[in-house]
Each structure stands twice: as C-alpha cells, then as structure tokens.
Amino acid sequence: MVKQTIQIYGRIKPTKKNTTVYSVDNEEQTGAFLEFLVPRDLADGFVNNKRECYKFRFLKVFDQAVEQEEVFENIAKPVADSVLAGYNGTIFAYGQTGSGKTFTITGGAEHYSDRGIIPRTLSYLYERFSQDSSMVYTTHISYLEIYNEMGYDLLDSRHEASRLEDLPKVLIMEDPDQNIHLKNLSLQQSANEEEALNLLFLGDTNRMIAETPMNQASTRSHCIFTMHLCRREPGSATLRRSKLHLVDLAGSDRVSKTGLSGQLLTEAKYINLSLHYLEQVIIALSEKNRSHIPYRNSMLTSVLRDSLGGNCMTTMIATMAVDRRNLDESISTCRFAQRVALIKNEAILNEELDPALLIARLKREIQSLKEELAMLTGEQRDGQLTVEEIQRLEELVKAFLDDPDPDVMLSLGPDLRRIQFCFSLLKMMIMDKQRGGNGKASPTAAEREDSQQSAAEVTKLKEMMTHRDNEISILVKMLKKEKKRAQDAVAQLANTVNGQRTASQDASGLSTTPLLREGSPDSISTGHRGRAIQHMKRGPQLSMGKQEAFEIFVRDHEDHLTIEDNKKLLKQRSAEARRIGEELNEARNRINELKKPLEVQRRQRAAHAVMQNHQEVEEEYDPVEENLCKHIEQEKKAYKSAIGRLKALRTEIEHLQLLLERAKVKLQKDFHQWWSREASSVQESEATARSHTGSPGGTSQPSSPSTPGFRAPVPSSTVRDSPSEPHPGHCSTSVQDLRSYIPVMAVPEGRDETLGRTVSDFTPSSDWRSLSTTTLSSSSIPLTGDQQADADILAFVRARQNLLSRTGPPR
Numbered sequence: 001m002v003k004q005t006i007q008i009y010g011r012i013k014p015t016k017k018n019t020t021v022y023s024v025d026n027e028e029q030t031g032a033f034l035e036f037l038v039p040r041d042l043a044d045g046f047v048n049n050k051r052e053c054y055k056f057r058f059l060k061v062f063d064q065a066v067e068q069e070e071v072f073e074n075i076a077k078p079v080a081d082s083v084l085a086g087y088n089g090t091i092f093a094y095g096q097t098g099s100g101k102t103f104t105i106t107g108g109a110e111h112y113s114d115r116g117i118i119p120r121t122l123s124y125l126y127e128r129f130s131q132d133s134s135m136v137y138t139t140h141i142s143y144l145e146i147y148n149e150m151g152y153d154l155l156d157s158r159h160e161a162s163r164l165e166d167l168p169k170v171l172i173m174e175d176p177d178q179n180i181h182l183k184n185l186s187l188q189q190s191a192n193e194e195e196a197l198n199l200l201f202l203g204d205t206n207r208m209i210a211e212t213p214m215n216q217a218s219t220r221s222h223c224i225f226t227m228h229l230c231r232r233e234p235g236s237a238t239l240r241r242s243k244l245h246l247v248d249l250a251g252s253d254r255v256s257k258t259g260l261s262g263q264l265l266t267e268a269k270y271i272n273l274s275l276h277y278l279e280q281v282i283i284a285l286s287e288k289n290r291s292h293i294p295y296r297n298s299m300l301t302s303v304l305r306d307s308l309g310g311n312c313m314t315t316m317i318a319t320m321a322v323d324r325r326n327l328d329e330s331i332s333t334c335r336f337a338q339r340v341a342l343i344k345n346e347a348i349l350n351e352e353l354d355p356a357l358l359i360a361r362l363k364r365e366i367q368s369l370k371e372e373l374a375m376l377t378g379e380q381r382d383g384q385l386t387v388e389e390i391q392r393l394e395e396l397v398k399a400f401l402d403d404p405d406p407d408v409m410l411s412l413g414p415d416l417r418r419i420q421f422c423f424s425l426l427k428m429m430i431m432d433k434q435r436g437g438n439g440k441a442s443p444t445a446a447e448r449e450d451s452q453q454s455a456a457e458v459t460k461l462k463e464m465m466t467h468r469d470n471e472i473s474i475l476v477k478m479l480k481k482e483k484k485r486a487q488d489a490v491a492q493l494a495n496t497v498n499g500q501r502t503a504s505q506d507a508s509g510l511s512t513t514p515l516l517r518e519g520s521p522d523s524i525s526t527g528h529r530g531r532a533i534q535h536m537k538r539g540p541q542l543s544m545g546k547q548e549a550f551e552i553f554v555r556d557h558e559d560h561l562t563i564e565d566n567k568k569l570l571k572q573r574s575a576e577a578r579r580i581g582e583e584l585n586e587a588r589n590r591i592n593e594l595k596k597p598l599e600v601q602r603r604q605r606a607a608h609a610v611m612q613n614h615q616e617v618e619e620e621y622d623p624v625e626e627n628l629c630k631h632i633e634q635e636k637k638a639y640k641s642a643i644g645r646l647k648a649l650r651t652e653i654e655h656l657q658l659l660l661e662r663a664k665v666k667l668q669k670d671f672h673q674w675w676s677r678e679a680s681s682v683q684e685s686e687a688t689a690r691s692h693t694g695s696p697g698g699t700s701q702p703s704s705p706s707t708p709g710f711r712a713p714v715p716s717s718t719v720r721d722s723p724s725e726p727h728p729g730h731c732s733t734s735v736q737d738l739r740s741y742i743p744v745m746a747v748p749e750g751r752d753e754t755l756g757r758t759v760s761d762f763t764p765s766s767d768w769r770s771l772s773t774t775t776l777s778s779s780s781i782p783l784t785g786d787q788q789a790d791a792d793i794l795a796f797v798r799a800r801q802n803l804l805s806r807t808g809p810p811r
C-alpha cells in the first residue's frame, strides 16, 4: 500500500499583458511557491481585508513559457508509471474558464507540439507495453462527459445523430461493497496507440458536435477520459487491473462574476453545484475525524470517489490566468488547491485471480493427478464401472461373505468407485436380510457394529462426493461464464472489425470541395474516426451553390491558415517519411551487400585453417573482415536511428491527420450554423417586410406597379459599406445586423421559365460579378414561390454576395 497526499501542481497560462503581479519560486526545498502581489487598488475591488500578498505552496509551478513536454514529464509520467505497476491514477485540471485546462489535459488543436497529457500518456504507455515482452497488456478506454449533473458516453456513436439531451444517460450503480459501476458507459478496447488516439478524437469530436452556442460543453461540462489497464504474466493466474482517469473539469468561475442569465445561469449553477460538492468532499476529507464523506451528492464526486481519499494516486493541476482581471479567480483556485493538498490517499496494488485461468489450472492439476493415479494403479479411472467389472465385484462380495474365515479380506484396490459399489451392494444385502429376504439368522453384535461402521463410512464418503460435486459444478459455472464473456468479446470485436471495414480509407489531405459530398472518397479512415463524421456524410448532398459558398467560407475561416499550415506540414512529414523509408531500404540492401563479402572472407579463412590444419589461423586478426564488420555496424546504427525517426514521424503524421479531421468537422459545423442563421434571418426579414406592407407578398420597398410582388433591388454597395458586416468564420452575426443589409431583390414570385436557371447554376468564374455589382438584376434571381426554398435561395445569394464583396472572385 502506498500512502500519499494528493500532489498539487500549478500552471500559468501565457499572457502578453503585464504580469508583475505574481512570482514563482521553484527552488524551495520544501516545494515551490507561487506568490501574488495584488496592488492595493485591485485588492480594494475584490477582497475586504486589503491583503496585498498571497503565497501558496505547490509541488512545482509551471510558468508561462513551460512547454507541454515538460508538464508531461513532471506530472503525467510518474502517474503513468504507477498505473503500469498496478495502482490506480488520476490527474485532474482545475481552474477558471479559459485558464488552460483543456490545453493541459488534451492539448491544443493546432500544432503537434501542443499535444497534451492524454495523447502523450497514451504514447508513453503503448511504448512501455512494447518494451515489456514478459507481460501481456490489455487496454480499454471509456470517455464520460458530465453535463448538468447527467452523464453521457462520449464514445457513443449515436452522438452524431442525436441531441445531447436525447442520448442515453450514464447511470451510477453501487454494489453491496460500495463499488461504483457506470451503466451505459461503453468500454472500448484499444490494441495500440493509434486506436486509443482515435477514441480520444472520436470523444472530442462528439463533444464538439453536441456544442451549440447555448451549450458550450467544453466550458460547462466535466470530461473523464479513463484508460483501464490489465496486466498479466503469461500462464500466471494473477492479474493486475488499474485505472487511469484524466479529468478536464468545467470552469470554476464563480456564478456571480459570470453575469449569466436564463439557461446559461441554470447551467452555471449546476456546474458550480457539482464543483461545490467536489469542494465539500475535499473539505470533509481534509478534516480529521470526519466519518461521513458526501460523495453521493453529485455524479462527479461519485465517479471520482476512489481518486479522492481512496485507492488512487491522484494529482491536481491548478491552471491559472494571471492578468489582473483574473487574479481573484486564480487566488480562489490556489486556495482550493491548498485544501486538496491535505487529502491522503491509500493506493493498493489491484491484484486478483483470473477465474478462467484458475479453472484451467485446477483442471490441469486434476488431470495430472489422475495420470499419476493411473500410473500407480495401472488402471484408468475415467467413467463408470463396466458391466463386466460390476459382475466381477458381485462375485467377489459373494465369495467374501460366503468365506467362513473371519479374517478374510475383500481386496478392491485403491479405486473409490469399486469401494463405493461394494458398500452399496453390502448395504442392499443387509437391508434385504433385515427384511427377512433369505431367512438367514440375524447378524451378530459384531456384524452389526461392522455394518454400522461401514454405513458411517459410506455416509462420510457420500458427503465427500457431494462436496466434490458442488466444487465441480461451481467451477463449471465459472467456466461457462468466462466462455460466454470471451464469446461476447469476440462478437463485439467482429462487429467493430466489420464496422471498420465499411468505413472508407483515410485521405490525409483536407480538400474543401469533397468535404461535403456524399460518398466522397475523402472520408475519415478507421472505425472510430469514421463514425465521428458519419453524420456529416449522411446529410443531403449540397447544391452547387451551397458548395461554392462553403468553399468561400472555408477560405475566409479563422482556422484557414492553421489548416493550410498543418496540411503543408503533413505533406512535408509524409515526404520525409517516404524518404526515410527509401533510405531504410537502401541501408538494408547495403548491409546485405556488405554481409556477402564478409561471408566469403570468413569461409576462405575457415578453409585456409582446415588446409593448414591450424586452429589459430581461423582466429587471426583479419583487417579486411574487421573493416567490413565496422561498416556493417555503422550501417546498422544509421538504420536503427532512421527507424526511430520514422516511428516518431508516424506518430506526428497520425496526430496531424487527427487535427485536420477535427478542423474539418469544426468547419462543417460552423458553416451549417452560419448558413442556417443566414436563412432564418432572410425569412425573418421577409416576414417583417410583409407585415409592413400588409400584403402577403409585399415588401417594404415600392413594388413595381405592373408586376405585383416584384421587389425593388437594393444596391449591393449597402452590403459592402455595412459596418456590422459579419465574418463568416466567426459566425457572430445578429439577426438585426443581417436584416440591415439583406438585399431585397426584384424577383418574380415563382420560377422564371424563360431564364430556366437556378441559383446553383451560377459558376464562380462567370457569374460572381453579376451578383456583386451594384444592383441585382430581377432576371438573375428566379424564386420558386415556396417560402422555405426561396429563403434558402436568398440566404445563399446574400451569403455569397457578402463573402464575395470581401474576398473578391474565387480563384
């Protein structure tokens, strides 16, 4: 058992602003100190006692410039090592919104070097597994999200198609030993690093998909990524099971400060409530002599029960933003951390016996004992007595009874079946005699005593038999259960493999055009990733116009540059990997080429030695051979280092692919949101216009007297000049903003058959000018008369015009 307090670390988020308000001292023998020097004017604002200096102790504080690698080495690696040894481990990040919790736990979404604790820990663990061939490791992953006190499975494929609220809730079940079980939370097997990273990606994508502006899940939900590890020595019946929880908590901001109302306030209260219960548990644990710890008050504390004051090695990272306006929250975070540091955990090695292996071992033991017995007796003991054996035994018993010699022995050998049979035969005879069956005299006292003894022995033997029967049936039951579990696992695996087979192959580049095309080859590769974006592919195929708008949208998106950079980097890395692959082949060929003359040289020397009949000739120093060996050694070294580099490149390429795929999903999501907002704003504006004129087809613009329902064009310069013009990448347009520059076009109600063109017929090269000139011609925008369709068309035209007016013609 390892007794340890929860380890606390601090991490400061980088800021460009003046940061003279704090100092870090990592040199202290007793740990590190983080000191806040709050100016008096600021102190007036948020604390009453006007303290100016706040000093907090941590194990270590990671200042702004510290990189992800160092955080991993110091914090996560020791925890991962304990988990490998068979202890449970937890790392959780706590801090206000935007202070860097997700960056620390999962990592940044832009660069490979920004990988956080989860991907780095996965990499580290799988590498350790591959280095340790003496053990068999199996890993499963679960990813739980707690939002408004409800648990959701982030690896549930239904995420794509359903709203968060419609998904099955994860339920907490407690067994009589007070162990927590989570119903509806899937455990997915991950055989290697790639599969584990795909699961992480799937969960993060599902979390992002469920997000709406009203539900910024990343800020308001708690996420627990858990790796379940099972370690066993081949052939041994003991195994070690351990769990590693990597937890990204919701922002700890105080509700009063957030200025929220309505639904957001309700959410904030829930989050604060669950963090409040977390605090309650921590306070209770840090107080001596507290017998009741209120774990059951919230889902978060129930799930993390072991991590807080239980069987776990736990580490907390307090994330802080140190610009002045965040100082009070940072100080609260530090205070919380100080309380957490008082909690003592007692981690034990989670060792258990594997029932399947135990049964197998017992069966083997039984078999070898049987064989041993058969060897000693020279007889096989399997099965029932044969008819011949029974006849022989009956004759033996009869002869035994008939023999007048009182010392006569019934020789049956050490075979329990025969002994049992003879006893039952004797019993039957005795009973028969008692009933007066053959008229013989009643038994003597000695005979009676004998028979009583025999009966007692029979009873004893029968009891033994019942015991053995029970044992056997228990073992058989256990075996059946294990078999069923194995079959289920195989079936599940088969399903996964089938699912994966149906997913199409990965395309590493991010191309905008095929992004939204149904059945496009540009889909995400293996199962988990494939499932993450299937919902996008299932949607209806986009019209050419929407597709075009999407292309422009992507070009103008805030993430565009990062995506392009990552694409370039991915290309570079792939080219480098190809080059190293070729180098490896060449090096292998060179080694083989060098081996040939070496072989010849050795053979020649051996022949020479035989001819000279001289052993020393064979062991003589040979400069040619020495030279060849040196060359081979050098080539081998170069080969090994190239393999190492290739491995690192592979991980980086896979990560870049995941980043690009995540960016892809985000782009699609942003685009759909932006598009529907545009559409609804057009609808709204139409409705307003109608209500102003009082006629269903009227507008606020004067209608052409000869063609009722026609609307006068509004110069598109209005669009360009609008100060509140939205940036599509940011999706921040308000309905009011949009209404102010929605072009009200002179278009006929219904489709213009003479033109026969639809909006989607416009190609960027030929028609973009006609749409971005000062007026929109009535003949260029045919409407259908269907309110919804017309709203879509107008939304498209407006969106397109809006984009083109800023971006120029598509290249």
Ligand SMILES: Nc1ncnc2c1ncn2[C@@H]1O[C@H](COP(=O)(O)OP(=O)(O)OP(=O)(O)O)[C@@H](O)[C@H]1O
Residues within 6 Å of the ligand: 012, 013, 014, 095, 096, 097, 098, 099, 100, 101, 102, 103, 104, 108, 109, 218, 219, 220, 249, 250, 251, 252, 319
């Ligand atoms: N150490 C860091 N280095 C560089 N960028 C960082 C660092 N920490 C945080 N950031 C950036 O700051 C922003 C907010 O960080 P992050 O999303 O991790 O905060 P958070 O605490 O998880 O917020 P929330 O509570 O809303 O989930 C992100 O853009 C992130 O990339």
